[in-house]
Amino acid sequence: MDDDRRGSFGGTWMSGDNAVFLGIGGNLGDRVAHLRHALWLLARDCEDLTVSPVYETPPWGDTDQPMFLNLVARGKTGLSPQLLLARVKTIEFEVGRRPTRRWGPRVIDIDILAMGRTIENGPDLSIPHSRMHERGFVMIPLADLEPDWVHPLLGTSAASIASSLPDDARLGIKRTPFEIVWEVGR
Numbered sequence: 001m002d003d004d005r006r007g008s009f010g011g012t013w014m015s016g017d018n019a020v021f022l023g024i025g026g027n028l029g030d031r032v033a034h035l036r037h038a039l040w041l042l043a044r045d046c047e048d049l050t051v052s053p054v055y056e057t058p059p060w061g062d063t064d065q066p067m068f069l070n071l072v073a074r075g076k077t078g079l080s081p082q083l084l085l086a087r088v089k090t091i092e093f094e095v096g097r098r099p100t101r102r103w104g105p106r107v108i109d110i111d112i113l114a115m116g117r118t119i120e121n122g123p124d125l126s127i128p129h130s131r132m133h134e135r136g137f138v139m140i141p142l143a144d145l146e147p148d149w150v151h152p153l154l155g156t157s158a159a160s161i162a163s164s165l166p167d168d169a170r171l172g173i174k175r176t177p178f179e180i181v182w183e184v185g186r
Helices: 031-042 081-095 136-145 158-163
Strands: 019-026 047-051 055-057 068-076 109-115
Touching (some): 019 031, 055 136, 068 136, 109 136, 136 158
Antiparallel strands (some): 019 068, 055 068
């Protein structure tokens, strides 16, 4: 394949840079336990998972709901973007997510933020995530985890994007004392 950004063969995703970034959050129940459970399940498909600090963030879109806990995870996967999306939806269900109103409260939400240098814009999946650069609850933890990561469409680092967010995108976001210590089998 001439374009090394993405491709699939036999269900295995190939890329020159196979790092995947996932935004994970939730605002119902034991939020820390749900984050840990989701990471444990993601470890089946993503190697070398590393997580950002955990942030408490106000709800976005539909604001009449509890505060969220959010983090960003980085790992490596051999799954294609579509297979990873299917796996993420299964994990959300396993952790306890059920259908609700758009941008409503949820036990867990997992978004594929970026996969290597993949650029995909389909009806079910956009990579990089189409609004990640506008959202403080994504960019602030991502900049903590990987400040030098460069957005493949904007050509700008995570740290630069996070520092240039408007005040309303940063409002109410605070780092928590919660730590998600990650080890396989935890």
